Amino acid sequence: MSTTTVESKHSAALDAAETGDAHLITVTLRVRRFNPEVSDQVVWVDYEMQMDPKERVLDALHKIKWELDGTLTFRRSCAHGICGSDAMRINGRNRLACKTLLKDINPEKPITVEPIKGLTVLKDLVVDMEPFFQAFRDVMPFLVTKGNEPTRERLQSAEDRARFDDTTKCILCAACTSSCPVFWNDGQYFGPAAIVNAHRFIFDSRDEAGEQRLEILNDRDGVWRCRTTFNCTDACPRGIEVTKAIQEVKRALLTRRF
Amino acid sequence: MQIHKYDTVIVGAGGAGMRAAIEATKRSRTAVLTKLYPTRSHTGAAQGGMAAALANVEEDNWEWHTFDTIKGGDYLVDQDAAEILAKEAIDAVLDLEKMGLPFNRTPEGRIDQRRFGGHTRNHGEAAVRRSCYAADRTGHMILQTLYQNCVKEGVEFFNEFYVLDLLLAEVDGVKRTAGVVAYELATGEIHVFQAKAVIFASGGNGKFYKVTSNAHTLTGDGQAAAWRRGLPLEDMEFFQFHPTGIWRMGILLTEGARGEGGILRNKDGERFMERYAPVMKDLASRDVVSRAIYTEIREGRGCGPEGDHVYLDLTHLPPEQLDAKLPDITEFARTYLGIEPYTDPVPIQPTAHYAMGGIPTNVQGEVLTDNTTVVPGLYAAGEVACVSVHGANRLGTNSLLDINVFGRRSGIAAAEYAATHDFVELPENPDSLVVELVERMRDANGGERVTDIRKALQETMDANAMVFRTEQTLKQAVSDIAALKVRYKSISVQDKGKRYNTDLLEAVELGNLLDLAEVLAVSALARKESRGGHYREDYPTRDDVNFMRHTMAYREVGEDGEESIRLDYKPVVQTRYQPMERKY
């Protein structure tokens, strides 16, 4: 039987991706460690290992945990940037360890890895996420509607759906909130992630509690504390325009009054 | 040890667990125990969509969906269950929409639908648009929406609690559910949860394969806990290999990519699926496509310097379509491979994806202790369970459906059971097994490293129990696993602490994987036929005379304490569909 065949295209990038195990390079991970069962002090520990530069920082952390020091502790699950477990400060910037390839962060120099800031450090890279989720829960992050449910789906135009598309992508990794200097010094600030999740509903045409959410974010610890440093937008591994979302909430609050 | 008392305890906060929790919380005092924060569950990784015959974009009905499910499962599907799945699918999707799920929309504002492998109109005539989706983030949206509604309903979560044991107590000669035992990651404390009803929704167990789309945490803890307590596991030999995982990494590229028009090509640029499935081509069912890919590779038509993969070609699709419908997977290709899917084909290979088998249940989600007897108060839903709606091979988009339909059903059933029954008295020293396990692990100072054993397990599973299997490879797998189990007895755990001791838990998880891999290999060895996801090169055809039946594996402990696996079989429920040859 004849089948459709096309001329195969081959770019340099594809060739590079297809070459098997590249040469290994020596990588040093400098990890900020804290174990309350051992000491009340933080220590920086260097781990040197041979890695393929195409591997992830998470792979390097696993190599440490599995081969060098089993006590190194961090959270992770999906390993491809979808579950939000492994936000950490890598070379001074918040990222997901599973979405950061070694070759992209200058592996010639020691790579620093720290827990995200502004949350209680419980052990090594593990922080207490409760305050973060508390802020999320405090913005009514669920659809609220009035009246009778329709028998079929609620209708929503593709444009209305697109209005809040960006903020539906959030995986609650806390990279944004813990990159915010305001949050570092005052954990009562709702923080970018909670605002992003409020935005997702405020701008959903089906929702009817936008007013209440705006009122919550109009608070002392709400959107007005944002100083537009854009750290959150830079940190978001999902590419959400976080600062823009916050500004849109501010604008909604202003236009509500004026 | 702390003791808690709840009417209903749910183990797992993925799609199935949270769907159940929303129902159970309304009806009974409910606790959800989960080893991950709910939004970290692997349901969030699902991309393609959720099937339901909404007929929003073209003619469709649930009967066709039932047929496709049964045919897709190579007739090993229990047909009464498949009918429920397809019928309740419509409300399941509409319920999610009402909870707020942001589906993609048609120009009229309805939920949009797209094509997916194995879903056809009128019993196989042509591909039908049945998958409801939200870009390539359907699972993410389901997980977020369910969590949002759990917040709304005030569901009580115990996050980072690892359930390690199931408590059953014999009352009047009947095994009944008494509760579960959990290990709190933050403190190392052991908690006993006494419950009238328990629902297992702890997800899959794909981590015993090396190339897999599954998360590091999918280690089959629920299946293993039930197994250790003498409950059977059904159809464990049936494991799905998804055709399009990123080469070597296993990260999934949704079938929706082919639903949108993506094409598989070999090194000659040939659209080889036309040879294997003339009608459905690239959208044939997953087992068919995975085998086709490996056949191409074996026959020397694989791509790359080592000829060990093929291409998923999206380059003929307009970039706007990729951006709108497949934004995440195109980004995966950019991030992890450094290539641009607008212009380059993506190197892929089949990746271990989904466990069709699991804890046997009936259509109410009640767990079975043999072919017919239920364990009062015990339920299972989601990937951990085997209803069986997926039979020998699950159709894409049917699992997100499964977790919603059977999650809901078991949530309601469990809460109603709890309302009409009393607590069963806890056995004496309810935590003894877990205490013993944790202490043993903490004190483990042997010469073997967990990582070495895990790696060896994954390697033997990939080599011997993957897409193609033979008597010889499976025997190899069985003996390798047996040897690894011996080595596992002398592992060492370096972290001796109590707080966040993930080192210890990884060792426990490895134990679960070893148990389950053994069940898989032993069940596969005994099934001397090829059906769905289970392909035996030495028995390449389906054998309905001898094997139109579910495998039921039981753990037996001999008088000398020696463990062994006993296999039994359970008839398939057939209602209106007679087995036919499966062609796409």
Place this chain on the structure above:
Amino acid sequence: MSAETHNPVDAADAADGGVTPFGPDNPAPFIEPPRARTKRTPRATRTNFEMYGWLFMRLSGIVLVVLVLGHLLIQLVLDGGVSKIGFAFVAGRWANPFWQLWDLAMLWLAMLHGANGLRTVINDYAERDVTRTWLKWLLYAATVFTVLLGTLVIFTFDPNIQ
């Protein structure tokens, strides 16, 4: 387990290499950040104060651009620059109600703007509740004092004072 059963492996791993008083049963305190949100964190206050504050910073800023630049222009550039400034110059200007109002607006806006700005800075940087309260009261007192004194001077200024 009792507190005495230190684990030799852990102890050897300790930061300073020696035996520490900490172990699985008596862990060191966690490293906590300031002011974490909890279930008891106060809910919405239902006032628009922060919004008006935010808006005021921007609006007063715009007005201040005109006022301050105009002020600087007159004081430092026109009419021979700084050298002309003296008692007579100030007296001359404040004889005109226009300049009185100009300086009054500048005083009030700059002070309120600056005070609100510093309030923000305190909220951002002071970690402990007590510190916050004290610093803010200090700030408010200084602001009120300066604004009142300034206003008094502008309106009660006597060009004939000896």
